[in-house]
Amino acid sequence: MSAINIPRLDLHDYTQGSTEQRHRFSAAIGKAFHETGFVTIANHGMDSGLIEELYQVVQAFFTLPEAVKSTYEIPGLAGQRGYTSKGKEKAKDAKVPDLKEFWQRGQDDNPVVDELPRFDQVTGEVFRRLETAGRELLKAIAVYLGLAEDYFESKVVQGNSILRAIHYFPIEDPDSLPADAVRAGAHEDINLITLLIGASADGLEVLTRDGTWYPVKAHGEDIVVNVGDMLQRLTNSKLKSTTHRVVNPPRELMKKSRFSVPFFLHPKADMSLAALESCIDAEHPKAYPDVAAGEYLDERLREIGLKM
Numbered sequence: 001m002s003a004i005n006i007p008r009l010d011l012h013d014y015t016q017g018s019t020e021q022r023h024r025f026s027a028a029i030g031k032a033f034h035e036t037g038f039v040t041i042a043n044h045g046m047d048s049g050l051i052e053e054l055y056q057v058v059q060a061f062f063t064l065p066e067a068v069k070s071t072y073e074i075p076g077l078a079g080q081r082g083y084t085s086k087g088k089e090k091a092k093d094a095k096v097p098d099l100k101e102f103w104q105r106g107q108d109d110n111p112v113v114d115e116l117p118r119f120d121q122v123t124g125e126v127f128r129r130l131e132t133a134g135r136e137l138l139k140a141i142a143v144y145l146g147l148a149e150d151y152f153e154s155k156v157v158q159g160n161s162i163l164r165a166i167h168y169f170p171i172e173d174p175d176s177l178p179a180d181a182v183r184a185g186a187h188e189d190i191n192l193i194t195l196l197i198g199a200s201a202d203g204l205e206v207l208t209r210d211g212t213w214y215p216v217k218a219h220g221e222d223i224v225v226n227v228g229d230m231l232q233r234l235t236n237s238k239l240k241s242t243t244h245r246v247v248n249p250p251r252e253l254m255k256k257s258r259f260s261v262p263f264f265l266h267p268k269a270d271m272s273l274a275a276l277e278s279c280i281d282a283e284h285p286k287a288y289p290d291v292a293a294g295e296y297l298d299e300r301l302r303e304i305g306l307k308m
Ligand SMILES: O=C(O)CCC(=O)C(=O)O
Pocket: 166, 184, 189, 196, 199, 204, 244, 245, 246, 259, 260, 261, 262
């Protein structure tokens, strides 16, 4: 079996710990992001009541009739707000779309779901808590990279972050699917870091360096946090944006929905993703052309079919 290091870290060690604990946290998240791009995080600032209510409202939303959900599908926004129906998004190199539908909210201009009085408030609260946790994690990462602790703050506050509630819908007849249809095809996330609230079922896997797939399991209410392509570019691949996917369950479980809620932490459009000088040397020549985050995001949204 391939060894992969996905350590479990306690965010309180960073936000409330001694100087020593803070340094250890930075070193541990840096090492894990350098080696495999994934960690799990305890004490992330969301209590179990909030997570439970999040899943209640998310489940209630996807249970609404298609005709109601589609009133929240907003043309011209590349799925960045509101509802995106089945069959719209596919992984960059996939031939067929993922087996999912989703809802996205950002900083502002979010449509309010009239049918569900708590939906906007609960998803908004989760957005704010994950954004807060993500900013703390970026501070720890900045320290690991030898940057000022607040390096990312001005770039991500009021940035283009997205909370995505995903429904991997039930499939009554798996035989009717195209052979290569999966819940989420192999991909890398676009953004700086992703914070994922424990899914309602198994399925998430990461691609290890020796080319095998390895299941990611978070303990209890821990969240999974991984590096996205923007942070990989900024660090000239010192921090790795690891390929991952969501596999289909065994046949009999295809009839059961799976829900998950990732938070994609994005900077503002004008952040430069040009590699940090400290990450370039003779052994690590500059690997990517300079690009601004907004331009890069647009290019990637076109590749996955969300933007025309
Ligand atoms: O559903 C999951 O567990 C992961 C989803 C994911 O990787 C994504 O939406 O980028």
